[in-house]
Amino acid sequence: MNLHAFYNSKYIGDDLLIRLCSQREVTHYQQYHDLCVLYHHDQVIGYNLFHASTYISSLQDGKVKITPEFVEQLNRVLKNENQELVESDYDDRFRVGRVIQIEEHPDSDHMHICQVDTGDETLQIVCGAPNVALNQLVVVAKNDAVMPSGLIIKPSSLRGVESHGMLCSAKELALPNAPQVRGILILDENDYQVGNPFFK
Template sequence: MLITSYNPAQMGDVLVAITKPDVATQATEKKEKIVRIYDVSSNETLGYNFFEVSELLSDLTDQGQVFLTEKQVAILNEALSQAGFEAELTVDMTPKFVVGHVAELAEHPDSDHLHIAKVEVDNGETLQIVCGAPNIEAGQNVVVAKVGAMMPNGALIWPGKLRGVDSFGMLCAARELALPNAPKARGILILDPAEFKVGTAFDFAKGARLFA
């Protein structure tokens, strides 16, 4: 897993690279212009901050979540090696917002409003996702934020549990996707299956036209 973000207006010339979720017992170590964040109990890397990253990646122009190429990740790994860290970053180009199909829907055993959905996504995969949207129904095409997605507000999607039930992603409302003129009422975005095919990356530009 590799989630990278770049926001020079707020953080300066720093690339944030996240490989695992935060834990309660974490610490940092700095070598040259790189800070490693790690789990104290296991010494597993949780992520890196690359300061003055434009010296390494002069072509880094996007803001918010950025998707690095193999070449860019190789440059970061070389910088890690030269600083004395392990070159452990791996490229992740898979789409994190995809069109899913709610194949099954069951009531949560410990909630009067949560549902347990089995959602078909890309690569023939089916995800279990707990959802509390009042308008969810079996048979719908929906937007799935998969594990590793960064929401427009900066929140990250990790595996979790809701009322004791495993959940591996999130079914998104239009406002959570920051689509223009999105309705404020609660409820996930339901997609027209003729326009949004199951297993494809969600097209934000097409989504932006839904409420125009």
């Protein structure tokens, strides 16, 4: 299981939003003290945890890094409310990749169909960035990655061509001093290696 969690104290207060299954809609919920369990029919798909900083340490605004400590603290809350415990694979799905093949999209004048080596697999990713080119080292958001904006990357079809992931810009990754111009982030060959996690 790949947990996703978000915290935004400025706009929603001391509440933690946790997703277990991103593709299902909430049909109903049940509240147990500070824990609100979200359901899609009979399946638990997420939680809202109120007064979250009381239960989870070191929360910062934005996407929450899922660590063993986080899962342990969340499971303590779930156990106290007689809920099923959760687990996570701790993979944030952001990898260093290399563009090993590129061709023009047959139904677009600006998109390209890229084959990208991510170390353990080659992904086909449709990319509309103007600066994408062969042999570049890039940041790949694989399926189920959660962007800083909250967007969850899912398999898609762009004008009839399957795409499995996204090549990211510095702005999309919310990197400090990211340029506002269009274009993916190109990584330095001396600093990064194909297959490694992008975020340390």
